[in-house]
Amino acid sequence: MAARFGAFRFRNDDYYLPSLDLFIEDLHDENVLIGTDGETLIFIDPVLFRRPADVAAPACPSSFFQSTIDNPQSAIALLSDLNHCSQKGLGHRFDGSVGAGTVLWPFGGKHQLTPPDAMVAKLPLLEGDTDVCTYMSWGFNPRISSWSPFHGAAYAVTESVCKAVAAGARLSDIRLTLQEYFPKLGNDPARWGLPFAALLGAFHVQHELRLAAIGGKDSMSGSFNELDVPPTLVSFALAPGLASLALSPEFKKAGSKVSLVTVPRDADQLPDFAKLKDLAAALHDLNAAGHLLSMKALGSGGLLHALATSAFGNAIGFVEHKRGAGGSPAAEWSTERYFSFLLEHESDLPAALGATLIGHTTAEPVLTFASETHALADLQAAWEGTLEPVYPTKGGMVDGRSQMVDLEMPRAELGTSTILHPPSAISGAERSSSTIHHPPSTISRPKVLIPAFPGTNSEYDSAKAFREAGADAEILVFRNLTSRHIEESLEAFARQIRRSQILMFPGGFSAGDEPDGSAKFIATIIRNPRVSDAIMDLLKNRDGLVLGICNGFQALIKTGLVPYGEILEDQEGHGRPAREHTPTLVHNDIGRHISCYATTKVVSTTSPWLALCQPGDLHAIPLSHGEGKFHASDEVIADLARNGQIATQYVDEKGTPSMDIAINPNGSRFAIEGITSPCGRVFGKMGHTERSGTRVAKNIPGEKHQPIFAAGVKWFS
Structure with missing residues (x-):
């Protein structure tokens, strides 16, 4: 093609034919094929267009830059x-939380409110641990881009770089990728x-900061009839780094x-x-030396927005250094502050940094x-209120006064000095005060079977947790493409259960939680006679353990x-108690999936799974589910509590247990998070x-290691 038409490839699989002044852009780069003659290119999904003779770069706007970001001066209005x-x-x-590698949670602080400036995640490993992580941040302001595509792209690139630096990345390690529209x-x-000016703006910043862009996403037409999108170039900054240096913006201490x-x-x-490069290097060194408690890159919301969002996470306030006549006017707190950094620190900063002390944090x-x-x-209510009708976080008001019950039993009643292994005939009351005996045979490295069903997403995290605890974990993939695959999988599943000491059902969304609710697919497999016989043999005859999460x-x-x-x-009542007496898990009160951390308390240690815990132990545990609300009648819950079966x-x-959605995110009755069987295994x-x-x-406080594995x-042992 090049010899015949003089075409040359200029980006991915896009070509330019100078003789015809014609561009050929393939929307899916992998769909450009070479013909049988070895020269002809076959485009599966091409777009052909000609470039105008003269590209008119937009003139530099005469309007004042700050007028493009006319923020409200009122704190409530801005937030x-x-x-x-x-x-x-x-x-x-x-x-x-999936993958067990999220270094900076999307909303930090004990109240989970402060967004970090960048996504930071550890490199995934099947075995071992690492401090190596990746940083990723973004930048774009449509108002600046509409005012000047050149400035819009330049600010997008620089903002994404500043955010990555604020999160702990080294500027020189950053690489960029751009999304154009x-x-x-x-x-x-x-x-x-418009795109010509935007690309020049992005290139100008790349050249000045000596940062390369790797790839990018081709844009499609952003027009519909007479409607046009603003000139859009979104910049993503990515960098390798160390998780130990990741820094979040919420204020850490008063x-x-x-x-x-x-x-x-x-x-x-x-x-x-x-100066930006010098400043970024200095900030990185200060962070590596442990001199910074928090750092945030400022942007269109200015100093006021940065201070408020940094304060929300841990409910730590701020007082200006020079109050009254000597302080800054209110307008300066709400004006945009691109290319600025807010620093929280204890010791004095180097004079060469050029930092200005503006105030201090306070417990009030x-x-x-x-x-x-x-x-x-008041500020938080304004900040959260705008999108609350669209993306609710509060849920319906629940009168949970009758459910405010702390189910932690007195330690003397729990028999926690020795891990118990009661015969199934012993009642819960006897178990709570008796001594549990371990299995007669010891196994130094028990075998754990973890089935992976269609939709399961936590099998690797679960296997890694068991291996780190000293077990031999095996993941068995349950295949369901054909009836033969299902039959073979059932046979293999039952066989491997009989060879294992622990059976663990991991989290995920098996079969998309359809039809009619979560885990129906797994429950159907469990009820298969070969599988159910193997599970009951594990529990009744071999002193085995079973764990199910999410x-x-x-x-x-x-x-x-x-x-x-x-x-x-089955679920229709055959061979089981009446429905009104059967505990279940239903949709979260808020009516959608939730992903957040919750604090859970160990209230009973009669289960072998909680043998290394003490009653009252608190753990910060991530949740990720749509149907996690524990529901049962008062009578059933009373029986479970009496038997020591309510674990957490x-x-x-x-x-203190609560029905507050910020504490009990799914609205579980009596704030119940976990329960056990009567035998505890x-x-x-x-x-x-x-x-x-x-x-x-x-950026989430609390003890996150719960030693159940x-x-x-x-x-x-």
Whole structure:
């Protein structure tokens, strides 16, 4: 093709034919084939267009730059503005903990409110641990881009870089990828000038910072009839780094200093890139030396937005250093502050940094600046209120006063000095005060079987957790493509259960949670005679253990393995108690999937799975489910509590159970998170205990290691 038409390849699989002034763009780069003659290119999904003779680059706007970002000066109005309000309700819909590698949780602090400047995740490993992670941040402001596509792209690239730096990345390690989206170009030279100017802006920043862009996403037409999208170039900054250096923006403690450092701009409103590089290097060194408690890159919301969102996470306030006549006017707190960094620190910063001390943090939950004082609760209500009708976080109001029951039993009644292994004939009351005996035979490395069903997503995290605890974990993939695959999988599943000491059902969304609710597919497999016989043999004859987390818990409760310790026949009532007496897991009160951390308390240690815990132990555990609300009648719950079968509850930081959605995110009755079978050897829970690790969710306080896997292994030793 090149010899025949003089064409040359200029990007991915896009070609330009100079003789015809024709561009051939393939929308799917992998769909360009070479013909049988070895020269002809076959485009599966091509777009052909000609470039206008003269591309008209947009003139530099004469309007004042700051007029493009006319922020409200009122603190309430700024935080409730659609461009600056909370997006927590949207973020909760995405699983943030799967893979057990999320270093910075999407909403940090004990109240899980402060968004970090970048996504930080450890490299996934099947075995071992690592401090190596990746950083990824983004930048784009449609108002700047509409005012000047050149500035819009330049600011997008620089903003993404500053966010990555604020999160702990080294500037020189950053690489970029760009997403472009522009109005339909046609043959209008002025329209061609929009992406031309944007690409020049992006390239200018890349050249000044010496950062390469790797690939990018081709844009399609952003026009429909007379409607056009703003000229859009979104920049994504990515960098390798260390999880130990990842830094989150929420204020960490009261009484620390808060400083502002800003990169100067030239007459064209572009930053001094040389100073930005020097500043980024200095900030990285300060962070590596442990001199920074928190750091945030400022942007269109200015200083006020940065201070408020940094304060929300831990409800730590801020007081301006110079109050009254000597302080900054209110307008300066709400104006945009691109290329600036907010620093929380204890010791003085180096003078060469050029930082300005603006105030200090305070235990009182208020923001005080420019002779104004605002309660954090009022600012938070404004910040969260804008999108609450669209992406709710509060749910319906639940009168849970009758359910505010702390089910932790007195330690003397629990017999916690020795791990118990009661015969199934012993009642719960006897078990709670008796001594449990271990299996007669010891196994130094018990075998754990973890089935992976269609839709399961936690089998690797679960296997890794068991292996680190000293077990030999095997993942068995249950195939369902054909009837023969199902038959072979059933046979293999039953056979491997009989060779294992522990059976673990991991989390996920088996068969898409369809039809008619979660874990139906797994429950059907469990009730298969070969599988059910093998499970009951494991429990009744071989002193084995069974664990179900999230989707696995749903399967255990649907089959009766919890709370009854038996596989009951079906969901229609055959061979099981009446429906009103059967515990179940139903849709979360909020009516959608949730992804967040919750504090759970161990309230009973009669199960071998909780042998290494003490009553009252608190753990910060990630949740990710749509149907996790534990529901049962008062009578059933009373029986479970009396028998010591309620293992864990959702609690606040003081250990008090609650029906508050911020503490009990799915609305479980009596704040129940996990229950056991009467013998204690079957344990089901909603929280993903397996999704923990070093430096995972650094911006969430609390003990994240819950030693149930080690306890399961120790049961056989």
